[in-house]
Amino acid sequence: MAQMNMIEAIRSAHDVMMEKDSTVVVLGEDVGYFGGVFRCTDGLQRKYGEHRVIDTPIAEGGIVAAAIGMGVNGLRPVAEIQFADYIYPGFDQIVSELARLRYRSCGDFFSPVTIRTPCGGGIRGGQTHSQSPEGIFTHISGIKTVMPSNPYDAKGLLIAAIESDDPVVFFEPKRIYNGPFDGDPDKPGVSWASHPKGEVPEGYYTVPLGSAEVALPGEELTIITYGTMVHVSIAAAQATGVDAEVIDVRTMAPLDVQTLADSVKKTGRCLIAHEATRFGGYGAELAATIQKECFYHLEAPIRRVAGWDTPYPHAFEWQYFPGLKRVSASIRRVMEAE
Amino acid sequence: MIEKSRLQIPRPTARPGDEPDFSYLDLSPAGAIDKPPIGSRTRDLEFLSSGLVRVLDDNHDAVGPWDPGLDPARLQVALRWMMLNRAFDERMWQIQRQGRISFYMQALGEEAISIAQGMALRAGDMCFPSYRNQGLYMYRGMKLIDMMCQCLSNTRDMCQGRQLPVMYHSKEGNVFSISGNLATQVPHAVGWAMASAIKGEDHIAATWLGDGSTAEADFHHALTFAAVYQAPVILNVVNNQWAISSFQGTAGGQRRPFAARGLGLGIPGIRVDGNDFLAIYAATLWAADHARRGHGPTLIEHVTYRGGAHSTSDDPTKYRPRDEWKSFPLGDPVDRLKQHLIKEGRWSEEKHGRLEKELKDEVQAAWKEAQKYGTMTEGPWLDPATMFEDVYAEMPQHLESQRRRLLEILAED
Secondary structure (H helix, E strand, C coil): CEECCHHHHHHHHHHHHHHHCCCEEEEECCCCCCCCCCCCCCCHHHHHCCCCEEECCCCHHHHHHHHHHHHHCCCEEEEECCCHHHCHHHHHHHHHHHCCHHHHCCCCCCCCCEEEEEECCCCCCHHHCCCCCHHHHHCCCCCEEECCCCHHHHHHHHHHHHHCCCCEEEEEEHHHCCCCCCCCCCCCCCCHHHCHHHEECCCCCCCCCCCCEEEECCCCEEEEECCHHHHHHHHHHHHHCCCEEEEECCEEECCCHHHHHHHHHHHCCEEEEEEEECCCCHHHHHHHHHHHHHHHHCCCCCEEEEECCCCCCCCCHHHHCCCHHHHHHHHHHHHHCC | CCCCCCCCCCCCCCCCCCCCCCCCCCCCCCCCCCCCCCCCCHHHHCHHHHCCECCECCCCCECCCCCCCCCHHHHHHHHHHHHHHHHHHHHHHHHHHCCCCCCCCCCCCCHHHHHHHHHHCCCCCEEECCCCCHHHHHHCCCCHHHHHHHHHCCCCCCCCCCCCCCCCCECCCCECCCCCCCCCHHHHHHHHHHHHHHCCCCCCEEEEEECHHHHCHHHHHHHHHHHHHCCCEEEEEEECCEECCEEHHHHCCCCCCHHHHHHHHCCCEEEEECCCHHHHHHHHHHHHHHHHHHHCCEEEEEECCCCCCCCCCCCHHHCCCCCHHHHCCCCCHHHHHHHHHHHCCCCCHHHHHHHHHHHHHHHHHHHHHHHHHCCCCCCCCCCHHHHHCCCCCCCCHHHHHHHHHHHHHHHHC
16 A cells, blocks of 8 residues: 555546546646646656547537547546536536537447546635536536545546546545645644545556445434545544544435435434535535435434535635534534524 | 617518518529539639529529539439439328327428438438438438338337437438437547548548528537548538528628638638539549648538428418428429429420339328337337437446336336
8 A cells, every 4th residue: 555645536536547448538737748737647748649648629619619629539638627617518518518529429429527626725826726516517417527535536536537438526625635634724734644545546446336335323313414524524523523524425425325314214304514605506416315314313404504505705715615613503503402 | 970889689481471582591502502522722712602503494404514514313312312312201191190190391492412312422421400301311321211210219110219200310321310409419429530631441430410500619619620630521411491480691691601601710611502412523523632632621511401390399471481482492392403403305294204203102102100019098008118228338226227117117007
């Protein structure tokens, strides 16, 4: 086992798959010679050549569309969209083409594209480098939506995504690229070295798509979350002294309902935490699902703690981010409710 | 005089009630445009995007350097395909008017493009068509009955009732699935061609879109990527003058021809008489050789005219002169190839009439057969539970449970 941060784990996933499967190609802005603005593809072009690690023009619609065409012609493209905030010019190609090609051609044509994109705030990125648009993608039939919360899962899920014949949108919470983050920006940064999920095998392995994981076992409350908020939720549970079970969703769509429902049936209380805005967000889908599956086990209303329904403000990042204080307050509210 | 900024509102030269006026079209005489060697520098090819490559002249002779010198027997085959395309469209249009399919789109006046390009490309080349390229599917082996069953959404429908009529696909024929969203297929073709080059294969891609949809960002992404990577692809802009009710000027066709759209990126453009089978064939062959020999993409603008309504949901008498097509200076592609073959002594009015009748019967026979697989009013019926298939490679749990729920509801009836 090696120690890896999320960037190294993601790079390793690329490396393993490019070595294993000559049809895997990587494309995106700055991914080639430079190795990506977050370094996730560093060294790959030197190792696999310019024909397999391709620097593209700044045109996300073109990146997604070209990847689709490559996929139809037998390649297995991994496209990087430099920030999730930049994905919208490619949105029509993802929604109307990539997601539905298999469906509309009854399986005669498909394109196994993986789209990787860094998301989330906490890096002083302002409203165009901090968004969490995953909920928008979970609404689209035909694509899978994934967000890992640690290096081990990042590598295993990315390999599974690349191998999947279905298109996958793979969100990387960039705040935790270099270390877990408990939601308190005033504390010194922590590296992945001291985290058990920073232990990453060097070779091939997968974490299956569509399976959630219990990140922290507990009996009194279930916190359903993913990405950066997994770490904030665990910290908040510890800070409040509540014996909470924290579930890391990992694959937002298709959703592992069983793992979530089993936990809530056990605890009887549920808090949903995500960094994305609340209204019409993915948390609403989780809440509706838990309500349907676990209504007669619930001892308190399901609550959501999320980003405020505003754009991500540059100067007020930590007032916006649902950090330790807000998650802790939400935990207490769910625990106090009858 | 004080000069002020002003908003130009593009207007067509004729609206309903006006005399048709095609004086805006720059035409070159047949044979007037040089045929440069493959691999010429783009700057030496610029004239191809402003002139008009034509082979068939007003006397129905094939003239000039672009004459592909095709054997008349092959031209008879070409004529037959174009006539079949037209006969099929005519019948399907009637069928829609009778309420027996929901929607249809005909290629009237544009048949030469699909057939000539289908014939000029190789079987291993991949086509990314628009919705008016049904001739490509036909030429590449799709049976009429299968096209009809797709339009009927019946039990033999290749799309299993998931797609609007005319949104065919053919994996065997290397013709991509038609989306319904415009121009999205153009950058797919470029990506496909990039993959072909990455794999070191000599297959090329070809794609088609209308003059109107060149305004979509996808077209511009496609141009940029094709130019940057010198992708082996032919980008075809079918300028049929009309995008539903907006004329080609609304997409920016008045300042410079669509063929010139790629010049700024170094992509050569060929402006071709889109109703001249021989010219299209020759231009396509040139562009295909250009791509196959490593010189990258070519943009071909086909100057043609949409002879019919945009679709069965459209009424062009509301926005253009009723008889505008009759005045179109480039005529009718079927008639022009027919007259050429007659002039060559390889065809006759009598043979033509006989073939028309034969094709009409062939289409009718296919229709009779197609209805056996179900119509909009009579079974057999597709199983609605199939709607949950192919969303993903394997059906996830939530779709499986929705499928079971649908089956329960259906069982209650």
